Every structure is written in C-alpha cells, then in structure tokens.
Amino acid sequence: MTTTSDSRPEQHVHGADAHRYDHREIEPRWRQAWQDKAIYKVNDDSERPKWFSLTMYPYPSGILHVGHWYAFAVPDVFARLQRMRGYNVMFPMGFDAFGLPAENAAIRNNIHPSTWNNTNIPQMKRQYDLMGAMIDWSREVNTSDPEYYQWNQWIFLKMLEKGLAYRKDGAVWWCPNDQTVLANEQVLEGNICERCGADVYKRDLEQWYFRITEYAEELLNELDNLDWPERVKTMQRNWIGRSEGARLQFELETGDALEVFTTRPDTVFGATFMVMAPEHPLVEKITTDEQREQVEAYVTKARNETEIERLSLDEAKKKTGVFTGAYAVNPVNDERIPVWIADYVLMSYGTGAIMAVPAHDERDFAFARAFDLPIQVVIQPEDQKALQPAAMDEAYVGPGRMVNSGQFDGTPVPESVDTVITWLDEQGRGKAEVTWRLRDWLISRQRYWGTPIPIVYCDGCGTVPVPLEQLPVELPLDAEFKPTGQSPLMTHERFLNTTCPSCGGPVRRETDTMDTFMDSSWYWFRYTSPHYMDAPFDPETAKKWTPVDLYCGGIEHAILHLLYARFFTKVLRDMGLVDHGEPFTRLRNQGMILSAEGVKMSKSRGTQIGPDDLVEEHGADALRLHLMFLGPWEQGGPWNDRGITGMERFIRRAFQIVSGVGDARLDGDAPEADIRALRSLTHRTIRRVTEDIDTFSFNTMIAALIEFTNELMRLRDQPVARTAAWREAAETLTLLMAPSTPYVAEEMWSRLGNAFSVHQQAWPAFDEVLASVDTIEIPVQINGKVRDKIVVGAGLSTDDLLAAAKASDKIQELMVGKTIVKEISVPGRLVNIVVR
RNA sequence: GCGGGCGUGGCGGAACGGCAGACGCUACGGUCUUAAACACCGUUGAGGAAACUCGUGCGGGUUCGAAUCCCGCCGCCCGCACCA
Numbered sequence: 023m024t025t026t027s028d029s030r031p032e033q034h035v036h037g038a039d040a041h042r043y044d045h046r047e048i049e050p051r052w053r054q055a056w057q058d059k060a061i062y063k064v065n066d067d068s069e070r071p072k073w074f075s076l077t078m079y080p081y082p083s084g085i086l087h088v089g090h091w092y093a094f095a096v097p098d099v100f101a102r103l104q105r106m107r108g109y110n111v112m113f114p115m116g117f118d119a120f121g122l123p124a125e126n127a128a129i130r131n132n133i134h135p136s137t138w139n140n141t142n143i144p145q146m147k148r149q150y151d152l153m154g155a156m157i158d159w160s161r162e163v164n165t166s167d168p169e170y171y172q173w174n175q176w177i178f179l180k181m182l183e184k185g186l187a188y189r190k191d192g193a194v195w196w197c198p199n200d201q202t203v204l205a206n207e208q209v210l211e212g213n214i215c216e217r218c219g220a221d222v223y224k225r226d227l228e229q230w231y232f233r234i235t236e237y238a239e240e241l242l243n244e245l246d247n248l249d250w251p252e253r254v255k256t257m258q259r260n261w262i263g264r265s266e267g268a269r270l271q272f273e274l275e276t277g278d279a280l281e282v283f284t285t286r287p288d289t290v291f292g293a294t295f296m297v298m299a300p301e302h303p304l305v306e307k308i309t310t311d312e313q314r315e316q317v318e319a320y321v322t323k324a325r326n327e328t329e330i331e332r333l334s335l336d337e338a339k340k341k342t343g344v345f346t347g348a349y350a351v352n353p354v355n356d357e358r359i360p361v362w363i364a365d366y367v368l369m370s371y372g373t374g375a376i377m378a379v380p381a382h383d384e385r386d387f388a389f390a391r392a393f394d395l396p397i398q399v400v401i402q403p404e405d406q407k408a409l410q411p412a413a414m415d416e417a418y419v420g421p422g423r424m425v426n427s428g429q430f431d432g433t434p435v436p437e438s439v440d441t442v443i444t445w446l447d448e449q450g451r452g453k454a455e456v457t458w459r460l461r462d463w464l465i466s467r468q469r470y471w472g473t474p475i476p477i478v479y480c481d482g483c484g485t486v487p488v489p490l491e492q493l494p495v496e497l498p499l500d501a502e503f504k505p506t507g508q509s510p511l512m513t514h515e516r517f518l519n520t521t522c523p524s525c526g527g528p529v530r531r532e533t534d535t536m537d538t539f540m541d542s543s544w545y546w547f548r549y550t551s552p553h554y555m556d557a558p559f560d561p562e563t564a565k566k567w568t569p570v571d572l573y574c575g576g577i578e579h580a581i582l583h584l585l586y587a588r589f590f591t592k593v594l595r596d597m598g599l600v601d602h603g604e605p606f607t608r609l610r611n612q613g614m615i616l617s618a619e620g621v622k623m624s625k626s627r628g629t630q631i632g633p634d635d636l637v638e639e640h641g642a643d644a645l646r647l648h649l650m651f652l653g654p655w656e657q658g659g660p661w662n663d664r665g666i667t668g669m670e671r672f673i674r675r676a677f678q679i680v681s682g683v684g685d686a687r688l689d690g691d692a693p694e695a696d697i698r699a700l701r702s703l704t705h706r707t708i709r710r711v712t713e714d715i716d717t718f719s720f721n722t723m724i725a726a727l728i729e730f731t732n733e734l735m736r737l738r739d740q741p742v743a744r745t746a747a748w749r750e751a752a753e754t755l756t757l758l759m760a761p762s763t764p765y766v767a768e769e770m771w772s773r774l775g776n777a778f779s780v781h782q783q784a785w786p787a788f789d790e791v792l793a794s795v796d797t798i799e800i801p802v803q804i805n806g807k808v809r810d811k812i813v814v815g816a817g818l819s820t821d822d823l824l825a826a827a828k829a830s831d832k833i834q835e836l837m838v839g840k841t842i843v844k845e846i847s848v849p850g851r852l853v854n855i856v857v858r
Numbered sequence: 859g860c861g862g863g864c865g866u867g868g869c870g871g872a873a874c875g876g877c878a879g880a881c882g883c884u885a886c887g888g889u890c891u892u893a894a895a896c897a898c899c900g901u902u903g904a905g906g907a908a909a910c911u912c913g914u915g916c917g918g919g920u921u922c923g924a925a926u927c928c929c930g931c932c933g934c935c936c937g938c939a940c941c942a
Contacts, residue, residue: 042896253862257937260861265941284942297942366940377941385859385940459941580937651882653871657864665870668882674897722872725881732881735898762900801877806923808877846922852876856922 041681043674045641046149049765053151062781064112064158066550066563073109074567075101076546078575078583079116079163081123082142086149087623087630088649088661089615095646096612096655096720098155099406104760105156106785112567113156114549116163117143120171121538122200125471131792135471136499139166145640149633154764156781161552165541170548171473172494173558174540177590179476179487180597186233187465189485193224193301193325193369194464195262202468203229224325225324229466230475230534234589238262238458240603241588250609251656254580261581263459268443270452271376272350274361276308279349283372283457286382287446288438290354291427292400293377296361297343297389299369300324308361310347317363320344324365324784341366341389352377353451353847355428364389372457380417381409383688400426401435463586465537470501470510480522480529489523495531507531542583543590546570546605561599573606610718613658615649620660632662643763644669650720650762672724673766676731676755679738680770683752690744697747698796701735704751705793708786711758720762727758749774757786802827803854804836820847827853 031432056062077097080090080826094115119139128135145162150157163170180186195204199220206737209215215222234241245255267285274280280296293729298305300321309317320343343364350361366385380390380397390397392507397411401420424433433441446452466475474495476488488495501514510531511517522529544558550567551560569591584606591605616622617629636645647669653659707730714723734751737743753774760780771780795816800823802810810832814823824847827833835853840857847853 126886256862260938263938263941282942286942366942371941378942383942385942388940456942535901577936623907651870659870662870662883665883671897672882678897686934721870722881724870728881799877803876803923806876811877844922846876848876852923854876854922 043677043766045673045765046638048769049154049637049642052765052768053154055126055768055778058780061781062156062158064114064161066566068110070110071135072567073101073104073111073572074546074570075104075111075113075572076549076570076574077113077115078573078579079118079542079545080146081121081129082117082119082139082146083123084142084145084625085632086146087632088633088636088645089150089623091153091614091633091645092615092649092655092658093574093576094150094155096650097151097572098153099646099650100572100574100715100718101156102764102781103712103785105781106552106757106760106783108784109377111156112161112549113158114161114163114546115150115155115159116161116537116545116549116779117146117165117777118542118545119143119164119166119229120472120535120541122202122469122471124166125469126200128471134499136166138463138593139164151681152637152642153633153646156764160207161549162764163548163552165538165545166471168494169498169553170545171497171541173218173544173548174473174536175476175488175493175495176490176558177544177594178536178540179490179493181232181593182487184593184597186236186593187230188233189228189230191226191228194227195222196225196227197222200469202228203464203466216343219462227466229464230477232463232465232589234463234586235458235460237589237592238264238460240592241360241460241585243558244588248604248609249607251611251803253705254577254584254609254611257580258585261460261585263702265457267439267455267457268446269373269451269455270353270446271555272377274308275351275358276351278304278308280304280361280375281373282375283455284377284379286379286439287294287452288424288427288430288433288435288442289382289400290352290377290446291377291424291430291444292379292381292398293352293359294380294390294396294398295359295378296350296375297364297367297378297386297529298346298361298375299367300363300365301369302363302374304375305346305363305386306513308346308348310315313345313347315346317346320363331729341392343389345393353449354446360395362389362393370461371459380650381411381414381418382419384419387414398426400424430446463537466534466538467537468509468533469535470497472538473497474511474517475534475536477532477534478520478522478529479532480525480527480776482527483522483524486524486529492523497535508826509535528791539582543586544594547594547600557599558594559599564600569602569604570606572608572610574610574612577611610656612655615652615658616660618661623661631663636663636666640670641673643673643766647672647724647762651724653721655718665815669724672728672731673763675735676727676759677766677770679731679734680752680756681773682738683749683776684773686744688744688746688749690741692741692745692747696740697743697745700737700742700751701792702795703730704747704754705789706795707758708754708788709793710784712788715761727755727762730755730758754786756780757783789849798850800827800850802833803852804833805856806854809833809836818849823847823849824853827855 075097077094085320101111105111124135124138128138131138147159165171178187197215197220199218200215204215204222209222242259242264245258248255265285267283268287270282270284270287270290272280272282305317305321341364343362346361346363348361349358352359378386378389380386380395381399382401399409399411401422402409402425403417403418403420409418421435423435424430424438430442443454474492474497476495478486478488482488498514499515501510518531520529520531545588547559547564547568551563554560587605591600591624592603594600595603621629633645644666648666651665651669707726710726711723714726742748756767756770756774764781768780797813798816799811799813802812810830812826812830814826824845837857842855843858844856
C-alpha cells in the first residue's frame with residue numbers, strides 16, 4: 023500500500039491554493055482510487071466478525087433523486103462506521119428490475135422493458151458511485167436476469183412440493199387499468215389499486231397462491247423479539263389479525279348446517295338472526311322460492327358493484343341485505359331465527375357467515391335497526407338500569423353480567439367467553455377457534471415483465487411442474503408486452519407450446535408471471551453468493567452472512583415486503599437452506615423526502631430533485647451532510663437546499679485546519695490546562711459522534727463535528743495548535759468525518775501524511791479519563807428561576823455544591839430577609855433554593 | 859370509528875423531569891478586498907435603556923422544578939377500516 027502523496031496534484035502542495043477545498047478536483051480523484059484499489063470488495067473469508075447492512079434495492083426507474091440518496095447515503099454512514107470498528111461489512115446493492123414500474127415505463131416510452139432497464143441501471147450505478155457509497159458491485163443482483171429469476175422458479179417448485187404453493191379458483195381482485203390481478207394486500211380502501219389508483223373489482227380466475235397463513239402464528243409471535251420500529255410491528259400484528267373465539271354450528275330448517283365464527287360466544291343467547299356473505303355457497307340452496315328473485319338480484323349487485331359503491335365512507339356504514347326465506351335454530355335456546363344475506367359479512371373471513379347479536383355488536387345493531395329485526399339483551403352492565411332494546415341507540419359492548427342466558431345468568435363478562443366455550447364444547451355445539459385476518463398470498467400476475475411460473479398444463483396429466491433441471495423457464499424477450507387483459511405470453515407460440523415433462527405429449531405453458539414481491543422476498547440471500555449455480559444461494563456462505571444485522575428502507579414496505587420476506591425466510595429454514603427464521607434483526611425506516619411544497623416527489627409532476635447538479639455545485643460530501651442535517655432521519659420532510667452552504671462552510675473549515683497540520687511542526691509547548699482541555703474536547707467529540715451514529719441521530723452527530731471544528735478554529739492561533747494534542751485533534755476529526763464525508767476525509771487523511779486509506783483505519787477509541795472535565799458551570803436557582811451561575815469542580819458533592827451556591831454574592835443578596843424552605847442540590851446539574 | 863405519531867424562534871431543528879432554542883440557514887452590522895465572490899468577527903425568540911418579565915398548540919394537574927409526566931381539549935400527519 024502506497025501513500026498518496028505522489029497522486030496529489032502539484033498545485034495543492036505549493037502556492038496560494040494549497041489549503042483550498044475543491045470538491046470538483048478531490049471527489050473524482052478519490053473515487054478512482056477506491057475503484058483502482060478495490061477497497062470496497064467484500065471478502066467472504068475474513069477473520070473479522072461479519073456485519074450485514076442492507077438497504078432496500080430500488081426500481082430501475084431512470085435516475086436517482088435526492089430521496090434515493092437519503093435512503094442510501096445515510097445507511098452508508100452506518101456501514102462505514104461498522105467497517106472502521108473492525109467488522110467485515112457487507113453493504114450490497116441491486117435492482118428490483120421486474121414488475122409494473124419498468125413495464126409501464128417501457129410502454130409509455132415504447133421500448134422494451136429490458137432496454138429500459140439496461141439504459142437506466144448503468145446510469146443509476148454511476149450515481150450511487152457519485153455519492154461515494156461503499157458498494158461492491160461484483161455482488162449486484164438484477165431480478166430480471168434469468169440467472170436470478172430461475173431461483174424464483176426453483177423456490178416456487180419446492181414450495182409446490184411442500185404444499186405451500188397451490189392453485190385455486192376464486193374471486194380475485196382485478197385492476198382494469200393494469201390489466202392484472204392484485205394480492206389482497208395491494209388493494210387499498212376497499213377497492214383502489216395500490217399501483218395506479220384505479221377502481222378494482224373481483225373476478226373469478228384460477229390463480230396460484232402461497233400458503234402464508236400456515237405461518238401466521240409464527241409470523242405474529244416472533245415480532246416480539248425483533249428490534250424493529252414499534253409502529254411497523256403494530257401494523258404487522260394488525261395485518262395478521264389474530265382473533266380468539268369459537269366456531270359454532272347452527273342447524274337450518276332445510277337440514278343444512280351453517281357454521282359461524284364469533285369472538286363473543288357468550289352472547290349466543292342473544293343471536294336473533296343470522297347473516298351470510300352473498301357469495302356463501304349455501305345461499306342458493308337455502309333461498310326460498312318467494313325470496314329467490316330478490317336474493318339473486320342482491321347477490322349479483324354485491325358481486326359487481328358493491329366494492330365501487332363502498333367507496334364513500336358513509337356508504338360503508340349503511341347496511342343493506344336481503345332475507346333468504348330460510349330459518350335457523352339457535353342451538354342454545356331453540357329459538358327460530360331468520361337467515362339473511364348482507365355484504366357486511368365477508369366470505370373471506372371466518373366462515374363467511376355470522377350469528378347476529380344486535381344488542382352487543384355495533385354492525386348487527388345497525389342491521390337490526392335498518393330491517394326492524396328483534397334485539398335481545400343478554401349482557402347487563404353492572405350499576406346501570408336494565409338495558410331496554412327499544413331505548414338503546416347503540417350496541418352495548420362493555421363488561422357486565424350475562425342475562426336471559428339460561429344457566430349462565432349472572433356469569434361475569436368477559437370471563438364468560440371461556441365459560442361458554444367450555445360448555446359448548448361439552449355439548450358438541452361448538453369449539454374454541456383462532457381466526458386470522460391474514461389471507462394466503464396470491465402470486466399470479468397476468469403481466470409480461472415477471473418471472474414465468476414453471477408449470478405446464480397437459481390434457482392427460484393435468485397440472486405438471488417443470489422439472490428443476492429444465493429451469494430456467496426463460497421469459498422470451500421478443501413478446502408483445504403491451505397489456506391486453508390476458509398475459510402477452512398467451513400469444514407467444516414458441517413460449518406457449520412445449521412438451522409434457524411427464525408424458526412427452528404437447529402441452530401449454532402457464533402464461534401468468536409471478537408477483538414481483540416474490541423477487542424481493544429472498545434477494546438479500548443472493549448477495550452472499552451472487553453467482554452460485556446449484557441453489558438460490560450457497561447455504562454455507564449464507565450462514566456466514568445472514569441474518570441481516572441492519573435493514574434500512576421506507577415505511578411503505580412495513581407490511582407487504584417485510585411480511586413476505588419473513589415468510590420466505592421461515593420457508594427456506596424449513597427447507598434446510600438457512601438456520602434462522604427471521605431475516606432482519608434490526609430495522610430502521612427513513613422518513614420521506616418531499617418536494618419543497620411538501621408533497622411526494624414525482625417524476626410526472628416534475629418535482630423530483632436530482633443530485634447531479636447539487637454534487638457538481640456543492641460536492642457529494644456536502645450533499646450527504648445536508649441530507650443528514652435536515653432533521654431526524656426517521657422523520658424525513660420537505661426538501662430545501664438552503665442549508666447546504668452551511669455544510670460546505672463546515673467542510674472548508676475542517677479541511678483548512680487539517681491541511682495546516684500536514685506541514686506544521688507540532689513539538690511546541692502550551693499550558694498544560696490548554697492541552698488537557700483540547701484533548702478532553704477531542705475525546706468528548708468521539709463519544710458524541712459514536713453514540714449519535716449508533717442511535718441514528720445523524721443531525722446531532724454533525725452538530726458535534728461542527729462544534730468541534732468551530733472550537734479548533736478558535737484555537738488555531740494558540741500555542742496549543744503547535745502541540746501533539748493538535749495533531750490528535752486533527753486526525754480524530756478526519757476519522758470521525760470519514761463515514762459522513764468519505765471524499766474529503768480521504769484527502770485530509772492523505773494531507774496528514776497518512777497511508778491510504780482512511781476508510782481502512784480503526785474508529786478512534788474514546789478515553790473516559792481524557793474526556794472528563796475539571797470544572798463545570800452550574801446554574802443556581804431561587805424558587806426555580808436561574809439567578810446565578812457558578813463554576814465549580816466537576817466532582818463536587820451535594821453538600822459542597824450547595825455551600826458553593828450559597829457563597830455566591832448574588833444569591834446571598836437575593837436571600838436577604840427570606841426564609842429557606844427547601845434546598846435541592848443535584849451534583850453536575852443545578853442548585854435550587856426555595857425561599858419564602 | 860380503531861391504532862400510532864406529532865405540535866418549540868423568520869426557517870430546518872436541539873434539549874437523561876434540571877440553564878428552552880444546541881447546531882445550521884436566513885437577516886442585519888463589521889473586518890478583509892480596487893471591487894465582487896470566498897473567508898473571518900459580532901448580533902439575531904418577544905418586550906424592556908437596564909434590572910428584569912414573558913415565552914415550547916390551548917386549559918388544568920403532579921413536582922422544589924414540566925417542552926418533557928398525568929387529565930381534558932384543538933390542530934396536523936400516518937396506518938387499518940363492516941375482520942364478526
């Protein structure tokens with residue numbers, strides 16, 4: 023390893039410009055040096071402990087904007103700190119290259135999605151390099167590359183083998199604009215497409231699903247052990263939605279059994295009617311002739327229109343429904359109760375049917391009032407007048423005691439739930455059950471730009487998986503990719519027609535592609551062995567690197583991506599490929615950088631701020647600092663470039679101080695106290711900067727660096743600036759700046775006469791003794807108001823501190839004629855004297 | 859409706875229950891310069907000549923002491939939303 027003094031341009035050694043900061047000259051030069059020396063190359067076999075820092079990979083959308091920098095440059099600071107601390111750091115990057123964004127952009131620009139990606143990806147990589155990110159591009163992952171997506175197919179086939187992938191006919195969400203089905207998770211506000219905002223509706227289609235519900239319990243329970251933001255965990259918990267209750271059977275007079283799920287089996291005596299989802303399979307059978315016309319009309323309406331009509335929030339609460347003409351018998355009291363259908367009961371949750379207890383459920387209450395159905399009170403709140411159904415204007419859902427419930431009268435609620443379940447079980451009328459809100463994951467997409475599902479359909483053999491050795495099933499690049507409502511692959515003869523792996527006869531390929539969330543559900547494993555050809559990744563190497571120690575990304579992925587990624591990790595564990603079930607030990611979400619107007623940056627509205635001009639004008643280092651200094655990283659906020667000059671000024675000052683050290687003689691004398699004060703400041707700054715990066719408090723970390731630099735500026739003409747302590751300060755400043763401003767720190771390191779590279783140095787150690795201070799200033803309050811400040815020894819005891827405070831002339835003056843009521847003395851903090 | 863978060867100068871934001879406004883921007887004044895840019899030195903919450911007083915969305919409370927904790931409002935943001 024050579025020093026870089028020979029690579030330093032002449033003009034910086036001699037002449038007036040010697041200590042001038044010029045990012046235009048510094049940044050490209052060191053970028054080149056890092057590439058030439060491959061200092062970011064990741065070694066799988068290092069003796070150092072591993073650290074896997076992952077940042078969510080982007081869509082190859084074209085160019086980066088400052089939001090991408092915000093999302094990546096800041097985790098880069100953390101990764102660099104870890105590296106300097108002695109970890110073997112993996113900080114990889116790739117591209118989420120399949121899917122609608124690329125496909126839609128390609129359609130808009132009338133070029134092939136692969137062309138679109140091939141144009142954008144190099145451009146984006148150049149921009150990541152511009153920011154000075156610590157990326158080893160030899161590990162890049164591109165999900166649209168067959169080398170990658172064949173492993174999607176491999177995993178799919180393994181899941182099929184284990185019964186975790188299955189094909190099912192059913193009503194699925196359809197987006198008429200994107201011309202594809204959507205997963206439940208991709209439908210917002212009842213019927214809005216997450217991608218394009220169009221109204222979506224349900225269609226009957228045969229589709230592939232992943233059985234994520236199999237893992238519901240584990241997905242819920244293990245959240246407790248993760249170092250993730252609480253709100254993300256809460257969102258996942260709500261999404262998984264565990265409900266404890268009971269499954270009950272009601273006999274219909276037609277002889278059929280109607281099963282319901284309820285969380286309140288203790289209200290079963292108050293069930294005065296039943297409601298089925300319009301799509302419930304029994305509806306047709308039990309509907310009486312007199313009611314048939316009405317019921318059929320309602321069912322048709324529910325299937326075709328309800329979702330759109332439900333758009334308005336008021337509409338959603340307004341109950342509609344139709345009587346089927348059928349009656350059921352309440353199993354606990356033999357009451358004959360009518361069976362209705364209504365769209366407020368969802369086929370996809372529970373059993374698709376409910377027992378309605380209007381007295382104690384808000385929705386059932388509203389329905390009963392709308393259709394004049396009977397209301398029976400079975401829970402009586404204590405210390406209140408008896409509830410009268412006619413006088414109620416809302417359901418009573420609180421605690422109390424059971425009434426009108428036979429032998430259970432007087433049983434306290436909510437303990438009543440378990441009591442009743444036990445009894446129902448004994449009677450064979452019901453049993454305890456846990457129901458989940460989570461649904462299985464629909465992965466089929468009728469789009470071109472995705473991983474082909476490796477299945478063929480044979481007239482003789484049925485649904486046949488493509489054998490592993492025939493992978494990849496390659497996506498043909500010459501297909502017509504424009505959306506037509508069916509997969510473009512359906513008209514691609516060469517793709518479509520193949521031979522059956524089972525019988526050798528002619529077969530048709532599955533033409534749907536996989537949801538791109540499949541790609542992102544395991545991509546980080548691929549970074550650990552990006553060219554491995556025997557499996558999705560080398561289990562041995564993966565074992566060294568995973569789980570990911572720190573995952574950074576946007577809050578918008580709080581549910582979908584993170585839930586699927588957790589699911590896949592558990593599946594891969596159960597296949598024996600990995601040894602852990604949770605992929606991301608620690609998660610941090612950055613806030614969103616908005617446009618100056620406070621709205622989301624959007625390409626179409628022209629509100630995106632690109633980094634290139636800012637880098638040209640202010641430098642990548644200044645831009646990195648500015649993004650960190652805007653405010654708490656986890657908060658985000660509107661973009662403005664007003665403060666960036668402040669960051670440039672800071673860099674210039676630091677640069678000037680450190681440049682001066684390179685050629686100075688530092689063997690001078692200075693007062694011992696000055697040296698001690700400087701070293702104390704240096705070590706306190708190490709502590710602050712380290713703690714702040716560790717806690718993701720990047721804005722205050724920079725404030726600490728600025729304060730340190732400003733103090734050095736004040737001292738630069740003092741004798742202490744000619745001592746070894748000054749060099750310690752300058753070197754420390756350089757090392758502390760290295761993660762945040764990698765370019766100028768490298769230049770400063772070189773100017774200090776040190777060997778390349780600053781990024782391969784150890785993070786400065788902080789010395790508790792040196793960091794301590796001898797004297798501190800303590801505010802002295804009278805009745806809670808600061809009246810004086812005294813300078814005292816740092817280690818003063820409670821009593822001595824109080825005595826020192828009372829010795830102050832000013833305090834004595836103010837206490838003349840007063841009586842001391844109370845004295846509070848907090849060492850290191852303050853003194854407060856309460857007087858009357 | 860349910861769940862979570864937030865509210866501090868002209869602006870971005872600091873502040874283990876202990877000096878509110880660190881740090882930066884802006885603005886103003888000054889030094890340097892033929893001049894400009896850069897840089898450097900001041901001032902910059904409000905009122906007041908000063909002593910001092912008032913100040914963290916509003917109203918209460920706990921405490922020697924509250925931006926911070928508790929109760930009740932107001933406003934903004936995010937997530938879920940007929941999940942039985």
